[in-house]
Amino acid sequence: MIMKLNGMEDSGMFAPFKPNEKVNEEDFVTASCIKKYPTPVLTYKDVPYRSALTFNAGVIKQKDRYVMVFRNDVGDFENQKLDGITNMGLAYSKDGFKWEVEPEPCFYLRTKEIMRAYDPRITFIDDEYVMCFAVDTRHGVCGGIATTKDFKEFDLKSISVPENRNMVLFPEKVNGNYVRLERPMPVYSRDGNYFDIFLSESPDLVYWGKSRLVMGTESVPFCNDKIGPGAPPIKTDKGWLMLFHSVDVDPNRGKNGWEKYWRKRYVIGVALLDLNDPGKVIGMSKKPLIVPDDEFEKTKGYRSNALFPCGALLEDNGIVRIYYGACDCCIRVAEAKVEDLIALCTDPL
Ligand code: BMA
Numbered sequence: 001m002i003m004k005l006n007g008m009e010d011s012g013m014f015a016p017f018k019p020n021e022k023v024n025e026e027d028f029v030t031a032s033c034i035k036k037y038p039t040p041v042l043t044y045k046d047v048p049y050r051s052a053l054t055f056n057a058g059v060i061k062q063k064d065r066y067v068m069v070f071r072n073d074v075g076d077f078e079n080q081k082l083d084g085i086t087n088m089g090l091a092y093s094k095d096g097f098k099w100e101v102e103p104e105p106c107f108y109l110r111t112k113e114i115m116r117a118y119d120p121r122i123t124f125i126d127d128e129y130v131m132c133f134a135v136d137t138r139h140g141v142c143g144g145i146a147t148t149k150d151f152k153e154f155d156l157k158s159i160s161v162p163e164n165r166n167m168v169l170f171p172e173k174v175n176g177n178y179v180r181l182e183r184p185m186p187v188y189s190r191d192g193n194y195f196d197i198f199l200s201e202s203p204d205l206v207y208w209g210k211s212r213l214v215m216g217t218e219s220v221p222f223c224n225d226k227i228g229p230g231a232p233p234i235k236t237d238k239g240w241l242m243l244f245h246s247v248d249v250d251p252n253r254g255k256n257g258w259e260k261y262w263r264k265r266y267v268i269g270v271a272l273l274d275l276n277d278p279g280k281v282i283g284m285s286k287k288p289l290i291v292p293d294d295e296f297e298k299t300k301g302y303r304s305n306a307l308f309p310c311g312a313l314l315e316d317n318g319i320v321r322i323y324y325g326a327c328d329c330c331i332r333v334a335e336a337k338v339e340d341l342i343a344l345c346t347d348p349l
Pocket of ligand 1: 056119266303306308325328
């Protein structure tokens with residue numbers, strides 16, 4: 001037999017797979033280059049309409065202001081009651097820390113088939129904003145993509161097949177195509193929640209293909225469950241800086257947050273992808289970048305021990321601002337120098 005692999009032999013699709021069983025508890029320390037802003041920058045108290053949990057926000061900078069689209073799970077925070085409805089709110093800020101929320105939600109998807117859209121990520125490319133989000137449908141969870149010029153009118157471009165989510169678009173085309181990171185959730189052939197980061201390309205945000213594996217859970221020593229892309233990657237002269245979330249599960253964890261039990265811990269990791277071939281990891285940190293480490297992040301909120309980054313901005317002064325959902329109930333910011341983040345990405349895949 002003759003089989004032309006057309007470059008796919010180098011894509012990681014044929015990498016050996018051995019899931020991590022245990023993580024090393026001592027590794028769960030926030031990197032010393034990270035400075036966490038002491039208080040949440042957005043909670044339900046800032047929202048002028050019904051709101052219980054405000055978290056997982058896409059953030060982008062315009063000329064003289066910051067724009068945020070955040071996930072809003074509707075309900076009553078004080079009484080720990082959720083209505084089963086999720087919409088997305090819009091907020092503006094002069095400095096990226098103090099936010100004013102618009103009077104009405106800006107995005108809401110509900111049809112006979114679609115239950116809700118959530119976890120927005122925003123990328124500015126070719127004169128428009130592209131918002132990627134997760135879509136829960138009656139036939140599974142999918143990744144959705146919509147464009148907008150003003151966060152008032154949206155144009156829905158594509159919804160993936162299930163099971164897939166955490167779509168994140170690069171801020172530039174690479175070799176002529178849009179590129180997105182994504183995280184399919186295969187059940188067939190996987191003996192557990194070992195969900196990995198993939199990448200696909202598209203000429204038009206509608207048709208997606210040339211899909212390939214970027215990073216498997218087995219490459220992340222602090223993960224024994226799943227990983228997923230976080231914020232849209234940041235271009236640096238050393239490569240694309242990619243933030244991702246990583247999950248470890250401990251069956252001995254008990255009640256934590258509002259639910260009966262919560263056994264997962266979500267932390268934030270960092271890696272560097274090749275500028276011309278973003279499917280290739282050129283370096284990563286084999287230790288977490290940000291972990292839940294103050295009392296609030298460890299014990300409070302809807303789900304304790306859950307940090308989920310959806311936005312990251314490189315400021316003119318070389319500081320990267322990372323916006324992450326904390327405990328699935330508020331939005332927090334952490335900062336680090338871009339060169340310090342790059343310096344952490346020294347380990348090979
Ligand atoms: C993920 C998503 C996120 C959430 C996270 C932690 O699977 O549902 O929206 O923030 O879990 O609960």
